[in-house]
Amino acid sequence: xxxxxxxxxxxxxxxAGFYDRPVLDVARDLLGCVIDHDGxxxxxxxxxAYDGANDPASHAYRGETARNAVMxxxxxxxxxxxxxxxxxxxxxxxxxPGVASAALLRAGEVVAGFDRAAxxxxxxxxxxxxxxxxxxxxxxDIDRRLxxxxxxxxxxxxxxxxxxxxxxxxxxxGPRVGISKAAEWPWRFWIDxxxxxxxxxxxxxxxxxxxxARIEVGEDx
DNA sequence: AAGAGGATGGCCT
DNA sequence: GGCCATCCTCTTC
Numbered sequence: 001x002x003x004x005x006x007x008x009x010x011x012x013x014x015x016a017g018f019y020d021r022p023v024l025d026v027a028r029d030l031l032g033c034v035i036d037h038d039g040x041x042x043x044x045x046x047x048x049a050y051d052g053a054n055d056p057a058s059h060a061y062r063g064e065t066a067r068n069a070v071m072x073x074x075x076x077x078x079x080x081x082x083x084x085x086x087x088x089x090x091x092x093x094x095x096x097p098g099v100a101s102a103a104l105l106r107a108g109e110v111v112a113g114f115d116r117a118a119x120x121x122x123x124x125x126x127x128x129x130x131x132x133x134x135x136x137x138x139x140x141d142i143d144r145r146l147x148x149x150x151x152x153x154x155x156x157x158x159x160x161x162x163x164x165x166x167x168x169x170x171x172x173x174g175p176r177v178g179i180s181k182a183a184e185w186p187w188r189f190w191i192d193x194x195x196x197x198x199x200x201x202x203x204x205x206x207x208x209x210x211x212x213a214r215i216e217v218g219e220d221x
Numbered sequence: 222a223a224g225a226g227g228a229t230g231g232c233c234t
Numbered sequence: 235g236g237c238c239a240t241c242c243t244c245t246t247c
Contacts, residue, residue, distance in 0.1 A: 048239075065232080065233080082231065083238060084229070084241080085231075085238095085240095178238090203239095
């Protein structure tokens with residue numbers, strides 16, 4: 001279902017209806033699609049699903065606040081948040097209004113605007129330009145000005161274009177990264193073998209000398 | 222290759 | 235006041 005699942009031919013913007021589906025389906029189908037902003041395009045290789053009020057790891061779990069309000073709105077809008085005092089991350093809202101599900105764009109490959117992306121990122125290898133959610137935002141110059149942007153609207157500064165569908169055999173899923181709650185849920189999707197997929201890092205306890213907690217290697221893309 | 226620690230600010234209890 | 239959906243550098247193996 002090449003056309004049906006992505007909702008558009010490669011290179012054309014994904015319609016709003018693409019996002020108005022269960023977040024797990026949207027997250028998986030975003031693999032291979034291209035996010036475009038201000039002269040840089042990134043082909044997505046890693047996406048995570050967050051399921052609104054049902055998901056203890058979601059920013060929406062404790063209800064609507066000023067910060068997460070966009071998540072409670074219509075699908076196809078960007079939820080951009082600031083974290084760790086210095087980083088931005090971008091999600092795409094999924095499902096109907098009020099559900100507050102979203103897909104976190106975790107990593108990708110820069111396919112256009114390489115020089116611009118490299119300049120924004122400082123000295124960085126091609127592989128690392130958008131390898132990780134905050135790096136991806138930095139390469140694309142995404143910040144809070146874009147919180148709420150409608151990526152399906154014609155003329156929007158931030159857009160998402162359909163790619164050719166990634167074959168099922170190349171889609172892998174596993175635990176999400178960097179969260180302490182519901183981390184075991186296998187709601188992270190990535191393209192098998194792609195070197196721009198971020199390294200798997202389990203949530204690190206803040207305390208010093210925390211023994212045990214060995215994690216098996218998920219993948220080395 | 223892998224782990225530790227710092228940077229740094231807003232959000233929520 | 236604590237906790238982050240992180241990244242970078244440095245250290246050690």
